[in-house]
Amino acid sequence: MASGQNKPNGLTVILPEQAIAFVEQMPIEKFHGIGEVTAAKMHSLGIHSGADLKGRSLLELTHHFGKAGVR
Numbered sequence: 409m410a411s412g413q414n415k416p417n418g419l420t421v422i423l424p425e426q427a428i429a430f431v432e433q434m435p436i437e438k439f440h441g442i443g444e445v446t447a448a449k450m451h452s453l454g455i456h457s458g459a460d461l462k463g464r465s466l467l468e469l470t471h472h473f474g475k476a477g478v479r
Contacts, residue, residue, distance in 0.1 A: 432459035441479070449473075 422430050436455055437447040453472060455461050461469075469477030 432457065432462060434458045436461060446473070446476075 435457060436442055436450050437444075439458070439461075442450070449472065450456070450461070453464075455464065466478065471477070
């Protein structure tokens with residue numbers, strides 16, 4: 409996720425104390441493994457960022473995304 413932040417060299421350092429805030433502000437479509445279809449479904453559920461995703465329960469995510477909801 410960080411390698412896409414500072415193109416063209418792709419070098420971004422995220423310190424441990426910055427990690428949670430970095431992931432929470434990241435748009436959901438930038439997450440590894442989230443393609444166009446999944447991103448669209450997440451958007452329809454009001455999930456637009458890492459913070460939105462973090463606020464959802466595992467039960468809700470598995471309900472909407474099956475086994476993939478765990479990951």
